[in-house]
Amino acid sequence: GVPGAGKSTSIDTFGMHLVKQGRRLAVLAIDPSSERSGGSILGDKTRMEQLSREKNAFIRPSPSAGSLGGVARKTRETIVLCEAAGFDTIFVETVGVGQSETAVHSMVDFFLLIQLAGTGDELQGIKRGIMEMADAIVINKADGDNIDKANLAATHFRNALHLFPPTESGWRPKVLTYSGFYGLGIKEIWDMVDEYRHFATDSGYFEEKRQRQTKWWMYESINEALKNSFYQSEAIRSLRPEVESDILSDRLSSFVGAQRLLDAYFKSLK
Ligand SMILES: Nc1nc2c(ncn2[C@@H]2O[C@H](COP(=O)(O)OP(=O)(O)OP(=O)(O)O)[C@@H](O)[C@H]2O)c(=O)[nH]1
Ligand SMILES: [Mg+2]
Known part of the structure; x- marks a missing residue:
């Protein structure tokens, strides 16, 4: 959800709902706080006032810095750690906004998009790609004067989702309204998330997706390490400015330039 959609408030309420059922919950955030509007540890903990007092809930402070890729990888590692430590439910x-959804999508079982009722043009502000990733869209702040608007927004989203191609899992994304605050x-x-879990478990999709994610993170880590090794190598650092200026002045094509750098890199490894 966008800033102000009510993520912290909702996590507090959803979290309490689960803790009361005897679950152990971990809450992780993926956005480096530079991108966040006041997403400090204290800020989040005061917004998750009830949950932060529960001994069966762990709220990891938001990472204070780092690249999105780095933060995403650490979050993935933390998920694995939390599972090993006995947390049966993990919120990320x-x-x-930005690229973080793609990274999140590659580490969660269920992707919930929190939206707000707007002026009727709410669909325009959302990237189609994000909606396509969502297993459900929930419209928050359906309380007080806002209930009718929220129901109307729900109808808009349901209609929009009908135009999307069927999802990989065969699950039809649901649209619900709620109030995290009340x-x-x-x-x-x-109950809907549970329904999804049964649906995906029965079809085998649940396990298949987890295995795909496990593989994805291995290759992602390899790609990252190779890239770092390349760009940090002495050979590349010294040759790069020259090749770059050659391609900018059309003395070399981009492809020949790339090959020249790669050759120099592989040679330096020998
Ligand atoms: N009326 C109403 N207000 C809500 C509800 N949920 C959240 N709010 C209010 O909306 C504001 C933003 O809520 P947050 O939970 O901080 O939103 P957030 O998505 O975590 O925001 P960021 O951390 O800035 O990204 C706060 O003033 C909340 O009190 C709700 O269900 N109904
Ligand atoms: Mg928040």
């Missing part, structure tokens, strides 16, 4: 929070519609959302 991300701000609905705790309305929370049970319905969790």
Whole structure:
């Protein structure tokens, strides 16, 4: 969800719902705080006021710095660690802007998009790609004067989703309204997540997706390490400015330039 959509408030409410059922919950955030609007540790903990007092809930402070890729990898590692430590439910929070959703999508079982009812043109502000990743869209702040608007927004989203191609899992993404602040519609959302879990487990998709993610992270780590090794090597550092200026002045094509650098790199390894 975008800043202000009510992620922290919702995690607090959803989290309490689960903790009361005897679950152990870990909450991780993926956005480096430079991107966040005041997403400091204290800020998040005061927004998750109830949850932060629960001994069966662990809230990891938001990373304070680092590249998105680095933060994403650490979050993935933390998920594995939390599972090993006995947390049976893990929330990964991300701000609905930028590239972080793709990284999140590659580490979660279920992707929930939090939206707000707007002026009727809410669909325009959302990247199609993000909507395509969502297993459900939930419209927050369906309380007080806002209930009708939220229901209308839900209808818009349902109609929009109908135009999308079927999802890989065969699951039809659901649209629900709720109020994180007043705790309305929370049970319905969790029942729906549960329904998905049964659906995907029965079809085998759940396990298949996890295995694909496991593989993806291995190759992602390899790619990252290779890239670093390349760009940090002495051979590349000294040759790069020259090749770059050659391609900029059309003395070399981009492809020949790339080959020249790669050759120099591989030679330096021998
Ligand atoms: N009326 C109403 N207000 C809400 C609800 N949920 C959150 N809010 C309010 O919306 C504001 C933003 O809520 P947050 O939970 O901090 O939103 P967030 O998505 O975590 O925001 P960032 O951390 O800035 O990305 C706060 O003032 C909340 O009190 C709700 O269900 N109904
Ligand atoms: Mg927040």
